Amino acid sequence: MLMTHEKQTGFDQRLADEEATLALGARLAPCLVGGAVLYLHGDLGTGKTTLTRGIMRGLGMNGTVKSPTYTLVESYDLPRVTVYHFDLYRLADAEELEFMGIRDYDLQGAVIIIEWPELGKGFLPPADADIEIRHAGEQRRLTLTPSSERGRALLDCLQQHSQQHSQQHQQQQ
Numbered sequence: 001m002l003m004t005h006e007k008q009t010g011f012d013q014r015l016a017d018e019e020a021t022l023a024l025g026a027r028l029a030p031c032l033v034g035g036a037v038l039y040l041h042g043d044l045g046t047g048k049t050t051l052t053r054g055i056m057r058g059l060g061m062n063g064t065v066k067s068p069t070y071t072l073v074e075s076y077d078l079p080r081v082t083v084y085h086f087d088l089y090r091l092a093d094a095e096e097l098e099f100m101g102i103r104d105y106d107l108q109g110a111v112i113i114i115e116w117p118e119l120g121k122g123f124l125p126p127a128d129a130d131i132e133i134r135h136a137g138e139q140r141r142l143t144l145t146p147s148s149e150r151g152r153a154l155l156d157c158l159q160q161h162s163q164q165h166s167q168q169h170q171q172q173q
Contacts, residue, residue, distance in 0.1 A: 025054020031157035
């Protein structure tokens with residue numbers, strides 16, 4: 001069961017399991033516009049890559065979404081938007097982003113999802129929204145905090161999609 005607590009300043013939701021995380025990612029996907037930058041925070045195993053898989057499925061990707069832990073970045077050219085998924089967990093120094101050519105990526109107009117953004121500080125575009133996923137017993141707790149106008153629009157859209165999802169879920173019961 002999903003429990004949602006919505007606030008004007010952020011979005012907070014408990015996620016019962018992996019399926020709930022994928023579903024939330026799918027609800028978030030239609031809210032993402034080109035140029036959106038998401039920072040994903042959380043310990044190992046909290047579901048950052050699972051959330052990204054849900055987003056990718058929601059954007060129409062049918063193939064495998066690989067964790068870019070060893071490659072640092074995976075790019076996906078989808079019909080609606082290009083997505084860059086960065087996982088900076090293995091980054092030893094933020095300057096490595098410069099060496100790997102982060103400035104050569106065409107990030108304008110793309111959706112950018114960055115796991116472990118604190119490791120790339122100073123070399124990354126600013127976040128439109130910070131998403132924190134943390135352990136809450138056997139469940140997870142996801143908090144989305146906007147940090148720009150685009151992030152606030154994302155928050156509004158996600159809240160609308162979540163309300164619709166809750167209403168549909170209640171009608172099915």
